[in-house]
Amino acid sequence: MNAPDNIIEIKNLHKHFGHVKALNGVNINIQRGKVVVIIGPSGSGKSTLLRCINYLEIPTKGEIWIDGELLTNDQKHLNEIRAEIGMVFQLFNLFPHLTALENITLAQKVVRRRSSEEAKEIALKQLRRVGIPEKADVYPGQLSGGQQQRVAIARALAMNPKIMLFDEPTSALDPEMIKEVLDVMLDLAREGMTMVCVSHEMGFARSAADEIIFIDEGLIVEQTTPAELFTNPKEERTKLFLSQILHH
Amino acid sequence: MDDQPSIPLKDESISIPEITISENKLGEFPWWFVGLILIAIWASFFIFSKENYREAFLFIIVGIKFTIVTSLTAYVIATILGLFAGLGRISRNVVINNLATLYIELIRGIPMLVLIFFIAFVGVPIAVDFLNKIGVLLLSLGLTSTGKFLTNLHNQAIAMNVRAIIALAVTYGAFLAEIFRAGIQSIGKGQMEASRSLGMSYKQAMQFVILPQAIRNVLPALGNDFVAMVKDSSLVSVLAVRDITQVARLYAGRSFRFREAYVTLTVLYLIMTLALSMLVRYIEKRLRKNERT
Numbered sequence: 001m002n003a004p005d006n007i008i009e010i011k012n013l014h015k016h017f018g019h020v021k022a023l024n025g026v027n028i029n030i031q032r033g034k035v036v037v038i039i040g041p042s043g044s045g046k047s048t049l050l051r052c053i054n055y056l057e058i059p060t061k062g063e064i065w066i067d068g069e070l071l072t073n074d075q076k077h078l079n080e081i082r083a084e085i086g087m088v089f090q091l092f093n094l095f096p097h098l099t100a101l102e103n104i105t106l107a108q109k110v111v112r113r114r115s116s117e118e119a120k121e122i123a124l125k126q127l128r129r130v131g132i133p134e135k136a137d138v139y140p141g142q143l144s145g146g147q148q149q150r151v152a153i154a155r156a157l158a159m160n161p162k163i164m165l166f167d168e169p170t171s172a173l174d175p176e177m178i179k180e181v182l183d184v185m186l187d188l189a190r191e192g193m194t195m196v197c198v199s200h201e202m203g204f205a206r207s208a209a210d211e212i213i214f215i216d217e218g219l220i221v222e223q224t225t226p227a228e229l230f231t232n233p234k235e236e237r238t239k240l241f242l243s244q245i246l247h248h
Numbered sequence: 249m250d251d252q253p254s255i256p257l258k259d260e261s262i263s264i265p266e267i268t269i270s271e272n273k274l275g276e277f278p279w280w281f282v283g284l285i286l287i288a289i290w291a292s293f294f295i296f297s298k299e300n301y302r303e304a305f306l307f308i309i310v311g312i313k314f315t316i317v318t319s320l321t322a323y324v325i326a327t328i329l330g331l332f333a334g335l336g337r338i339s340r341n342v343v344i345n346n347l348a349t350l351y352i353e354l355i356r357g358i359p360m361l362v363l364i365f366f367i368a369f370v371g372v373p374i375a376v377d378f379l380n381k382i383g384v385l386l387l388s389l390g391l392t393s394t395g396k397f398l399t400n401l402h403n404q405a406i407a408m409n410v411r412a413i414i415a416l417a418v419t420y421g422a423f424l425a426e427i428f429r430a431g432i433q434s435i436g437k438g439q440m441e442a443s444r445s446l447g448m449s450y451k452q453a454m455q456f457v458i459l460p461q462a463i464r465n466v467l468p469a470l471g472n473d474f475v476a477m478v479k480d481s482s483l484v485s486v487l488a489v490r491d492i493t494q495v496a497r498l499y500a501g502r503s504f505r506f507r508e509a510y511v512t513l514t515v516l517y518l519i520m521t522l523a524l525s526m527l528v529r530y531i532e533k534r535l536r537k538n539e540r541t
Contacts, residue, residue: 082446095442
């Protein structure tokens with residue numbers, strides 16, 4: 001039933017918040033190692049879709065399959081699957097009472113059951129990868145937005161996830177800090193990580209994405225390659241949206 | 249729902265300039281606090297310089313150990329009760345949530361003095377009856393040692409001292425629960441989401457991420473409630489336990505020196521609560537200095 005190369009399969013996904021219908025039957029298959037960027041107007045359901053992938057939002061209807069396993073409300077199973085899915089948030093959500101290093105080691109120790117030494121070693125490796133090893137013992141409050149987001153990425157990567165989800169990772173950053181975060185994401189994409197990003201960064205989408213999904217009113221309007229979408233959008237709504245964000 | 253793309257607003261143009269006039273700082277100085285300390289010092293001096301007062305003091309001070317031990321023990325139990333009741337209040341489990349809310353609302357709806365009578369003379373006997381019945385059940389199941397202990401448990405075996413502690417703990421547990429609940433709810437939901445997305449269970453997220461931050465936020469409130477409990481511990485004197493209030497009443501009744509007895513008693517409470525308040529203020533200040541957000 002599940003093709004082996006599909007790491008994420010979303011089938012007929014609906015999500016309603018009371019009377020508001022955020023998602024109205026979304027079907028997506030994402031292959032291992034692909035980078036998918038989800039775009040769409042505000043309120044189109046793109047963040048909701050992303051948050052359904054690791055069950056931070058519980059779907060009203062439909063199925064989510066991660067690497068051949070169906071997500072259910074079974075909390076233990078859910079925790080195991082979530083450990084395999086890294087998530088980066090718009091507002092970083094670092095733990096303010098812990099240092100950058102402790103932020104990265106906590107889940108390794110309590111979820112992956114790694115020893116303190118091992119967790120610390122991996123954390124330092126990830127901090128080097130995101131370019132701020134010197135900030136290991138600094139608290140999040142003393143870091144810039146860009147640095148905080150890089151620690152958040154390192155925290156997710158330290159769990160050795162199969163999939164990385166990015167929920168508007170640069171939207172809360174000052175303009176001069178966007179690049180340092182996008183650079184880390186680009187590196188990650190080149191290394192073959194499966195990535196699903198909700199983002200308004202069209203430059204990133206153009207250079208890193210294998211696929212772009214345009215969502216509006218809880219439905220997929222268009223799903224194609226970046227080259228195709230930017231040069232030859234098929235749907236009227238896509239054209240309108242692109243004209244609004246690209247030519248201002 | 250989608251997050252609106254948030255643009256950090258920087259409207260420095262409308263920020264209000266800081267007013268730093270020296271008079272203002274003078275006005276902020278806690279003169280009332282100095283006043284309190286002066287009153288305590290003056291009263292202490294008064295007590296030690298007068299023979300009658302010294303006699304009253306030496307009689308009453310004996311009760312201070314009971315007051316401190318009772319307050320401390322009851323507070324520790326209340327903290328544990330309050331933490332679990334507070335967690336219950338935010339639980340999505342309907343049964344747990346309602347039980348916690350019932351406990352808190354029940355306690356808050358009854359005057360503390362009445363609660364102390366009720367718990368000591370109704371609550372504890374009912375609980376002992378209940379434990380006896382469990383003991384009989386355990387005996388029939390073949391658990392002889394625990395069963396025997398529980399069936400032989402007698403109402404009178406539970407001293408008034410212990411009942412006083414239970415009464416204070418159960419009462420303050422409900423107050424502290426609301427403090428813990430508020431503390432937990434003051435932590436943004438992004439913290440829980442980040443923890444869960446890393447694969448942590450709800451319990452792990454609470455233990456390692458939410459509670460450390462929440463407790464830090466409510467530490468001053470917890471300290472204030474400890475001060476309040478030391479004061480409210482005077483109410484357990486109605487159970488004829490030998491706390492300083494009861495000892496002062498005894499002294500007054502025996503010697504007919506009402507003035508000496510109650511001046512001394514008042515000053516003793518004042519000194520205790522002042523010392524504790526200063527400690528709470530100190531901790532609060534240190535926390536604010538170390539603020540890392």
